[in-house]
Amino acid sequence: MASQINNRTGSIRQRLKLLQPGPMISGLLIVFAVAALQFAAIPGFERLGLMVFDIYQSAAPRSYEDAGVRIIDIDEESIEKLGQWPWPRTEIARLTQTLSDAGAAAIAFDIVFSEPDRTSPSQIAARIPDDEGNDALIESLASLPDHDSILADSFALAPVVNGFFLLKEDRGKAIELPSGMAILGSSPTVEVEPYRGSVQSLPELNQASAGLGSLSIVGDADGVLRRAPLVFLHKNELVPSLSLEALRVAQGADSILVKTSDGSGETTSAPGALVNLRVGAFEVPTTAAGELWMHFSEPAPERTIPAWRLLSNEMSAAELQHSVEGQIMFIGASATGLRDLVTTPQSDNEPGVTVHAQAAEQIILGKFLTRPDWARGLELFLIILLGGALAILLPNMGALVGAGIGMIMTIGVAVGSLLAFDQLQYLLDPTWPIVALAFVYAVQTLLSFREEEQQRAYIHTAFDRYLSPEMVRQIAANPERLQLGGEEREMTVLFCDIRGFSRISEQYEPKEVINFLTGFLTPMCDILLESKATVDKFIGDAVLAFWNAPLDDPDQFRNGARAALDMVDSLEKLNVSMPSKPGQVWPPEVKIGIGMNAGLCCVGNMGSQQRLSYSLIGDTVNIASRFEGLTKQYGVKIMIGSALADQLEGFALLELDQVKVVGRDAPDTVFALLGDEQMHDDPAFTRLQKHHQAFLQAYREQSWSEASNLLNQYEANYQDNDMSLLADMYRQRIGELSEKPIRSGWDGVYAATQK
Template sequence: MTFSERIRMLLRRGSLAFVARLRRFARSKHGHAVGAALIVLAAVTWLRTENPWIVTELQERTFDAYQRLQPRSYADFPVRIVDIDEASIAAYGQWPWPRTRLAAMTNRLAELGAAATAYAVIFPEPDRTTPAQIAGDLQKADVPDRELTLALLASLPDHDRMFADAMGKTPTILGFAASRSKSEAHPAMKAGLAFVGVKPTDVLVPFSGAVANLPVLEEAAAGVGGINVSSRDRSGVVRRIPMLFSDGERIYPSLAVEALRVAQGQKGIVVRGTGASGEADSGEAALLDVRIGDFKVPLTADGEAWLYFDRDRPERYVSAKDLLDPAKEAEVRPRIEGSIVLVGTSAAGLADARATPLRQIVPGVAVHAQLIEQILSQDFISRPDWANGLEIIVTVLLAVLVAIMLLSFGAQFSLIGGVIALSLAIAGSWFAFSHFRILLDPIYPSLAAITMYIAMERTLRIASDKEKKFVRQAFGQYLAPELLARLENSPKAMQLGGEAREITVMFMDVRGFTPISEALSATELVDFVNTLLAPLSEAIQGELGTIDKYIGDSIMAFWNAPLDIADHPARACRAALRMRDIVKELNEDDAFGFAARGFADAAVRIGVGVNFGVACVGNMGSEKRFNYSAMGDVVNMAARIESATKSFGTDLLISEDVAKAAPGIAALEAGEILLKGKSRPTKLYALAGDETMSATTEFAELSRLHGRLLGALAEGDGAKAAGLLNACRGLAPVALAGLYDRFGDKIDALNVAAPAYAQAVQQAGA
């Protein structure tokens, strides 16, 4: 194989291994959670980028809350509202008033020294009370002295002309309403316009028509401005107001802009947009600000201004009734003199009420008045063009942060961390508003993070429930309840596929099972096995052992897998001792019914072998059908140790490794055996009792004598061994009687062999 072929082979193996790991991760609990996180992240990012009305509404409700928490500070700016209120309606009749009264009000404002008068009212039709209008109606009527009346009316002045003449004596601004309905009417151009950067007509959405004033009135007016509020405020709350309007060819200012321009004696305004000197061109045409004499107003990209409201205050208002009352001149003059005066109505039924973010309903004219105050104070709120990008970044970062914390630290800690992060985001947004008047939305990023948390937490919870169900189905019948609960809470401890672990293995088998099975029917045999194995299994699980399998009348169990079990060799020994006691109790109670049936040998006997070492434990089979088991030499040796109990004459045998790993257990050396596949003999120990027995003086003496017995047997001293055997029998528990019987057989063999050996020596000498 060439070098390049070897490299390609290694790369192919690496890619295959990577794909395999990726597939395993995708099927895992965290893989499902990451998948849910990616879906949520894509959805919330797309939704924020598209910015549908629900997202905008959430943002603006947040900005409203900020204004309620910190409204614009009030100062007594020279801005007043002449209010056609209920008292004025009661004094001078229902609206609309004759233009002669409006002319008188305009003249009165000029006498009181108003800097400019702006009517937030449109006069699109002739005054119905003007003499010419009445004369036209009389010509169609059959009334006495009609010609005389018509001649008299012809001699009277026109009311609209009187109003126009009054406007010519003082700087007056009229309003118009831009409309989407197509019409030929267009307001008069009064203000000059200069622009820097992008052309405003390339940005502003043109209106199709307008509700404008009578030409005679507009000719006399010093300014004409739009009175529309923003069409983007669909919820009925006024948050923005257009500062510029376009019919596609010409640019018209708003009423507030015109009022400020006229009050300052300016001829025009200057509009600045992207592409202007010193401004970066973002690639999208947008407006930046408008300058009106000494005042600059920041604009949204489409030429609107955010309204920063103060609470509606009576100090702004002067009743039209008081204005026209000469007796109240001393009270009214200081408030009107040098002020920009806006004329509007707050009377009920005139349909000119607006909702503000401060949860107040104010007359429409008050919105324009507050805008002028805001410009005079130069206290603006703004939403920079980079706000959307920043909010999208924060949305992604918060969502990713929540996902990482959930995967790394779990639901509880990530919830605390997420709450802290969300609190910081909200605090940062509030800081930007309270100190810099910048509108940044913390709600959508917060909701996105919460959505991410819920989606991932639910996914992890469902996956965890599936894992627990899987664990319970797989291990419910093999593990103790407390061990099963631990495994459910930490399923990672069970690594399917195999892992090397240090375990203690136990095999249990029923002695003489074949004769028993031959003496019982199939049903009786099943009852016998269940009666025996049920309490023995409880003894194993009581010491936190894992039951691997039942093999007919046998049990295979192990400790320290799938979870770590402290002191597992000693636990296995205690389980074996408990199994010995259980079998004894069952026999005494004739639980199997063998004595009642008249069996010659009614006692059931078991053999237990225990070994300690490293084995491979894990899923043996497939993911859908498997058996969690252990494999290795330690398992095979445990099975052979159990078989050796027959030849050693005792029911419980443990390996030397178990005896060393559980030094507190009362165990006595039983001898050595050459197990199949081993080149050296294996030393085995007989279980005598638990830690309590091991601590007694009697067992200490037994252990000492037992050691001397083994020494005598090794030396071939049959007489000495016989004496020690009798001493051991007197101290040993009944369960070890069979073991000492085997030692007695060895001593008998020594005694027989000794004379024969002496005779052979004598014959050899002769």
């Protein structure tokens, strides 16, 4: 029989080895396919990574810091207080003069004044009929100053940056920038977005402005704005964004320097790919298209000043100067019907002026999100490394273990990407490596499942005549487990027994006893299983359970202790609820004793060739059983050994005695497990522990009188903690010891005589 089993086992192992390369090769092919897609950078495939970056933006927004940037908001309240839009240009001129007089470094308009002001006297005069004797009125109005001229005059006296919109269709005039843009390297015509037309403010307003900048903001293919363009191509000429031009004007810089790949020493990009911009004292890293990765801040009301407060003279001169002096002021609208809304990772309705302001903030603060040149290379490396590792390891470790390792890899990539974003402001896309891991796991698991089904069918055919159905199931799950015996493990063992079960059995019929045991054992087993225990066996009313096998449990000691405490608590509730439950047999005041120990055990399939059971043996198991028996003598519910007590720091443990259990010569210090960390910190328990330790010291020093006095003095402490039986036992023991001579070398160790 044994030789037949071994021969068939060898045959199975050979078959398994032949089957393994299939899933492995399939996994590696998937890895290389994903790597090829990532390397090809096919448009549209980056969408998932961008969505992950959106999540990062929401989870870790930029902390707001005052960078000297403010928004003058034409909000609903401003419209309500000052009248409907558009306001007369004289009001805009007054706003400009107010900001200029208060010392604004730059005044950037997220508004295009493309048509003459309809409220200008000349515009009103043109609409008055000239055939009704209105000549004098028309002449009088026409002689008054034009509102657009008044606005142009205010622009000329202030550091104003006027805005314009760019169009794809060819219409509108050429854009004449007040200041040029210097290019270091080839002209960036490869990636920068090209435009052919424009919508600009009136020529006299542009000529009076210190700067001109584009207001155009274009999101990604899904409509979400993640990158703010800082430069644009208008008829093959570079033009700046509103935020970039505002920074130039605020610093009094002559021009903006544009560096491209072949002019900056970069070699990883094609010639003409934009690398960075320099405006005054600020250097800005950009994408190849001249875009700034936006890192939107948390909401910051202090960034915004409602326009009505400036125009209604509501702010004092000191407050106005404090809010405006040296600041870059962006003027835009958030009122319904006026605002140009964009979708950002944080909001579906963000006014465009906020994007311009936050772009300027990031440049001033030097807080940049960057996607390094090596990012795609790193992502490709992770695809091959992690995906390849999983493809090689998964066929030999099973679906569950593989899922765990794959999950660890996935979490590692995701956490690493998030930390790179939060700590280093790097944009590293975790999606490609995760996609590779997911596809490798899915395909290999399906292939392995198919092969395992074939293996199980083969094993059943081979062994059904020789082994029990349970053993066949185990061999089918893992053919390596044919050997009898087990392995040594550090384990935690629990014995639980019902006190006085023989007396209970005498009171009821056998069916009623089974009914009672079912009602007791079911919730106890639920507690054990929830605490990651393995329920070994039931021995009548007793339960044997253990931790750290067959699966590793790093927290086995504390899991075991919590399970024992939960079992005691559960029994107290059962004693209240069960007697009133219809059809349930339940004796009055059921009590249990629990013995626990920790140490080396031998665990595995044990038994005969005909029948096996997964169990454990060893000195640790025997001692736990003895501790359970001693709980009755010491009057405690849970007794544990020193090896386990050493692992339960913070639990409420009370040293009971030093005991030699039956069948063992070496003594052990035993403890009562009374509660968890909460009880450990209870002053009542602290007093009990302190008083009992003083008693034990007197007892072991053979100071019988002092020991007896301490027991009597602290009687209330023992009663409050349901330890009266322990005190009574020691009184009886002291009485016996004090009446007869103590043997030489007595060390206080108690030799138990009963199991």
